[in-house]
Amino acid sequence: MRAIMLREPGPPENLELTEVPDPEPAPGEVLLDVAATAVNRADLLQRQGNYPPPPGASEILGLECSGTVAALGEDVTEWQLGDEVCALLAGGGYAEKVAVPAGQLLPLPTEVELHSAAGLPEVACTVWSNLVMHAGLSEGDVLLVHGGAGGIGTHAIQVAKALGATVAVTAGSAERLERCKQLGADITINYREQDFVEELKTATGGADVVFDNIGAKYLDRNIDVLRDSGHLVIIGMQGGMQGELNIGKLLRKRGTVSATALRSRSLESKAAIVADVRTHLWPLLDQGTVLPVIDQVLPLGNAAQAHRTLDEGGVFGKIVLTAK
Ligand SMILES: NC(=O)c1ccc[n+]([C@@H]2O[C@H](COP(=O)([O-])OP(=O)(O)OC[C@H]3O[C@@H](n4cnc5c(N)ncnc54)[C@H](OP(=O)(O)O)[C@@H]3O)[C@@H](O)[C@H]2O)c1
Numbered sequence: 001m002r003a004i005m006l007r008e009p010g011p012p013e014n015l016e017l018t019e020v021p022d023p024e025p026a027p028g029e030v031l032l033d034v035a036a037t038a039v040n041r042a043d044l045l046q047r048q049g050n051y052p053p054p055p056g057a058s059e060i061l062g063l064e065c066s067g068t069v070a071a072l073g074e075d076v077t078e079w080q081l082g083d084e085v086c087a088l089l090a091g092g093g094y095a096e097k098v099a100v101p102a103g104q105l106l107p108l109p110t111e112v113e114l115h116s117a118a119g120l121p122e123v124a125c126t127v128w129s130n131l132v133m134h135a136g137l138s139e140g141d142v143l144l145v146h147g148g149a150g151g152i153g154t155h156a157i158q159v160a161k162a163l164g165a166t167v168a169v170t171a172g173s174a175e176r177l178e179r180c181k182q183l184g185a186d187i188t189i190n191y192r193e194q195d196f197v198e199e200l201k202t203a204t205g206g207a208d209v210v211f212d213n214i215g216a217k218y219l220d221r222n223i224d225v226l227r228d229s230g231h232l233v234i235i236g237m238q239g240g241m242q243g244e245l246n247i248g249k250l251l252r253k254r255g256t257v258s259a260t261a262l263r264s265r266s267l268e269s270k271a272a273i274v275a276d277v278r279t280h281l282w283p284l285l286d287q288g289t290v291l292p293v294i295d296q297v298l299p300l301g302n303a304a305q306a307h308r309t310l311d312e313g314g315v316f317g318k319i320v321l322t323a324k
Contacts, residue, residue: 001180002323003060003095004303009049015061015094015160023092023099025059027323030102032067034323036118036297037093039306040064040151041236042263053091054264057140061303062093063263066108066117067323074157075100084108086117088125088274090263093118094303096323103271106278109285116292119275119318120285123155126235126262127211128281129273131156132163134258135209135231138238139164144200144207144225146214149176150320152235155295156211157183159281162289170196171315179316183238183293197225209233216243226255234259293317 001022007014015248025031043061045051053059066086069079079085085105092098107126108117131137134311143160147153158166161184168187169180189199200207206227212218216238222232223246230253250257262270284290295315298306299322306319 002300004062004300005057006047006059006061009047012047014205015047015165015304015307017301017303020060020095022097024121025071025072025076025096026075026098028102029067029099029111030069030079030098030105031071031073031097032065032077032087032175033067033070033095034067034093034098036066036067036115036320036322037095037300038119038122038151039303039310039319039321040122040239041310042222044307044311047074048199054079057065057090058098059091060092060095062091062095062098063089064118065093065098066114066120067098071095073099073102079105086112087164087280088133089269094129094300094321096300101271103267104274106282109282112285112292115297115320115322116294118320119151119292120155120295123152123318124277124281124285125270125273126152127156127159129262129279130235130260130281131209131211133273133276134260135233135256137163137165137209141165141208142200142204142206142227144168144170144196144210144217145185146170146191146210146218147195147236147238149316150179150213151315152211152213153180153292155290157185157246158290159284162284166189167303168196168200168203168207176316197221205231212236214239216240218245220246223249223253223255223257226253229254231256232259234260257323259314277299294320297322
């Protein structure tokens with residue numbers, strides 16, 4: 001098969017389309033003919049050598065894909081050859097074939113086309129596990145999503161609106177905020193020009209849940225914007241990984257701060273998230289209430305270009321790479 005291989009850690013030019021051996025499905029795994037994969041910010045870090053794959057995972061980049069079931073490993077009974085699916089991966093998506101634990105497959109939602117579905121598993125599992133399973137976001141809550149125009153943000157807006165939450169977002173331009181509004185965001189804040197604490201306190205008195213991709217740089221202000229008993233969920237470190245936590249402020253608000261990573265979870269934990277996503281979130285995709293947000297679709301061979309584009313900023317939603 002052909003796959004995008006990393007010659008050595010470094011710039012996007014180090015990604016090249018190469019012939020490599022096909023993967024074999026181990027017991028409990030499914031082999032997929034990949035239709036498409038999607039580019040994640042974590043892929044950029046892995047390319048630079050700063051985010052190695054977890055033990056046992058493929059060295060090939062790619063945390064999600066869509067495709068067709070091409071072979072079944074021993075003990076797999078819940079999927080059939082020819083099923084159209086999308087899958088959460090620990091790696092291996094930038095390729096024509098990938099072997100995936102059966103518990104990380106999701107059926108193609110009725111309202112979603114196969115290539116677009118490649119952009120769903122990572123955002124769906126991250127958003128659902130953090131906002132709903134972990135922080136308990138529910139109807140009537142106020143959610144603040146940082147990076148509302150990104151892959152995670154565009155999905156979080158739709159899911160939170162479907163749950164009946166009031167959604168505030170930050171983004172870096174008026175145009176991007178307007179597009180977040182079209183997806184359902186109620187309150188839009190330009191992080192380059194406005195203070196999100198001031199803006200949200202004025203609008204709603206604060207947030208019950210803050211969904212944060214920035215980390216250290218926003219830690220103190222994220223605590224400031226929490227309502228009493230609020231929950232700050234950190235999933236990214238775009239603004240650094242070492243911050244100072246004012247425990248006094250947190251304690252007075254009876255607040256919770258948590259941080260999670262999806263890729264390093266055990267197979268059992270990933271399968272549990274995928275099962276919950278399938279039961280509760282997939283019906284929203286089947287109905288078309290939540291849809292993938294795809295900024296651009298490129299052939300797999302253009303992975304380097306996709307990395308440069310994501311790095312430069314300005315992508316709204318996700319970049320998909322098609323393998324066929
Ligand atoms: N922990 C996990 O399991 C997990 C899983 C998936 C993703 N992540 C992480 O989650 C983050 C978001 O992922 P993604 O796929 O959505 O990435 P993305 O599509 O590249 O989006 C990143 C967003 O960050 C925004 N941003 C940059 N500086 C900001 C600031 N100072 N304040 C507010 N927003 C700012 C950008 O907004 P503008 O373009 O509008 O400036 C952009 O929309 C990444 O750090 C990723 O690594 C973590």
